[in-house]
Amino acid sequence: MNIVAFAVCFSNKLLFAVLYFISFACDALDGWFARKFNQVSTFGAVLDMITDRVSTACLLTILSQLYRPGMIFLSLLGLDIASHWLQMYSTFLSGKTSHKDVKDKSSWLLRAYYKHRPFMAYCCVGSEVLYIILFLLHEDQSESVVTVCLDVMKANLVLALPLSLSLFGCAIKQAVNVIQMKTAADVCVLYDMQRKEKP
Numbered sequence: 001m002n003i004v005a006f007a008v009c010f011s012n013k014l015l016f017a018v019l020y021f022i023s024f025a026c027d028a029l030d031g032w033f034a035r036k037f038n039q040v041s042t043f044g045a046v047l048d049m050i051t052d053r054v055s056t057a058c059l060l061t062i063l064s065q066l067y068r069p070g071m072i073f074l075s076l077l078g079l080d081i082a083s084h085w086l087q088m089y090s091t092f093l094s095g096k097t098s099h100k101d102v103k104d105k106s107s108w109l110l111r112a113y114y115k116h117r118p119f120m121a122y123c124c125v126g127s128e129v130l131y132i133i134l135f136l137l138h139e140d141q142s143e144s145v146v147t148v149c150l151d152v153m154k155a156n157l158v159l160a161l162p163l164s165l166s167l168f169g170c171a172i173k174q175a176v177n178v179i180q181m182k183t184a185a186d187v188c189v190l191y192d193m194q195r196k197e198k199p
Helices: 002-007 013-036 042-066 071-093 108-115 117-137 145-155 157-197
Strands: none
Touching: 002 013, 002 042, 013 042, 013 117, 042 071, 042 117, 071 157, 108 117, 108 157, 117 145, 117 157, 145 157
């Protein structure tokens, strides 16, 4: 579905948004069904994360070309990939079965994010909805993403609420990504230190 969505993204923005969001919703549902019917696998978890990252990466790359400064979106892309890759890698190093197992992590926000599925869903949906809204709002190549957001907040109350809610969810998700990247990197460093200490 995302392949079709990105194929038509510049010729039919609304169709792109609908297909992208349906694909995102189906991605959430397949994980739920896998858990419900005891069909969870390591391959499925890794494949799920890869498809999530690729979809988001494609949209962030497009947004980086539509808005100024584009580096905002490329930075979000780099943070998303780095934090999730480090989290998966540190999970395997520590012998855990899921990258969502963060019970021993010191950050309350990271634990809350992975422990409370509705909170995690709000942050993830908020991020994706924000990106879709920004894609739909784009009109001029030289637009600043900050200016567009501020103009919408002032001029359109109907869009201001979903934009504000999604912006807040996205901000929390980025904070979680930074914390996740730091704690996962710490696990990798600790693993290396422990290996060097062994005779």
